[in-house]
Amino acid sequence: MDFLPYTLKWLELVLRWGHVLFAILWVGNSFLFNYLDNKLNKNITSENIDGEGYLMHSGYYYKLTRLKTSPPLNYLKNLVIFKWQSYLTFITGILLLAVIYYYNSGILMVDKKVLEISPLNAILISLASLIFSWFVYDFLCKSKLIKNNVIFILIIFILLIIISFILTKIFGPKFAFLSVGLIVGTNMFGNVFTVIIPNQANIIKSSEKNEKFDMSLSLAAKQRSIHNNYSTFFVLFIMLSGHYSFIVYHKYNWLILCLIALLSGLARHYFNLRGRNIHRLYILVSSIIGLVILAVLLLIFKN
Secondary structure, eight states: HHHHHHHHHHHHHHHHHHHHHHHHHHHHHHHHHHHHHHHSOEEEOOOSEEEEEEEEEETEEEEEEESSSOOOHHTTTTTTOOHEEEHHHHHHHHHIIIIIIITTTHHOOOOOOTOOOOHHHHHHHHHHHHHHHHHHHHHHSSSSGGGOHHHHHHHHHHHHHHHHHHHHTOOHHHHHHHHHHHHHHHHHHHHIIIIIHHHHHHHHHHHTOOOOOOHHHHHHHHHHHHHHHHHHHHHHHHHTTOHHEEEEEEEHHHHHHHHHHHHHHHHHHHHHHHHHTOOOOOHHHHHHHHHHHHHHHHHSSSS
C-alpha cells in the first residue's frame, strides 16, 4: 500500500472519529443548557438571582443558580466556558471536507449527469456557498426581522428551499445533501465564534472591572444558542444521510430535505416547550405523522 493513500485513510479515520465525538459534546451541551434554562424556577424576587433549580447526578444533589450579576472575582478565573466542542467540530468537519471531498472533487462532488463543471469550480462554489450563507443569515439575525419569530423562520425556511434546490442542480446528490449540512453547521459555528463567545468575553471583562454587564449581550448570545439548538436534529440527519440513498438520490431530494428540516424543527420545539412544563403533545405527534406521510408518499412516488 502506497504511503500517501495509507496516511490519508488514517487521517480520515481520526478526523471522522473526532468529528463525531466533538459533535456529540457540542449537541449535548446545547440540549443540557437549553433544558436547564427552561426548567429553572424563575418566580424569584431577587436582585442577584434570575432563576434556580436542583439536579441529581451520580447520587449527588447539585444546586444550579442563574445570576443577574457577576460571581465573586476569584470564581471568574476558573470559569468553565464551552467553546472548544464547537470549534473542534467545525475544524474536523472542514478538514474532512478537504481530505475526502475536495481532494476527490472530480469524483465525489461533480456529477456530469447533473452539471458539467470542473473540480476546481466545484470547490469554489462549495466554499462560496458557506461564506455567502453565513453573511445572509447573520444579516437577518441583526435586522429587525429577528423580532418577529414567524417572519424570521419563514424567510429562513424559504432560503433553505432555494439553497437546497440550487445545490442539487450543481453537485451530485450526496454532496448536495452534505453541502446543506455544511451551511447549517457553519452558521452554528459562526454563532458561537462571532457572537456567543465574544459576548461572553465582554461580559467577563465587565465583571473583572466590577462593572455591571450589558444584559443585551446575554440575550443576543442566548438567541443564537437557541438557533443552534433548533438546528441540531436536522444537522444530525444530514450527517447520517449517506446511509439512506433512497432519499438522497430521489428526484425530489431537495424538497424531502426541506420537509425533514421542518419536521425535525417541530420535534425539537416540542422538547423545548416540555422543558418549560408546557406539554403540547400534538406538536410531537404532528411531526411523527408528517414523517409517516412523507414515507408513504416516497413509496407511492418513486423515482
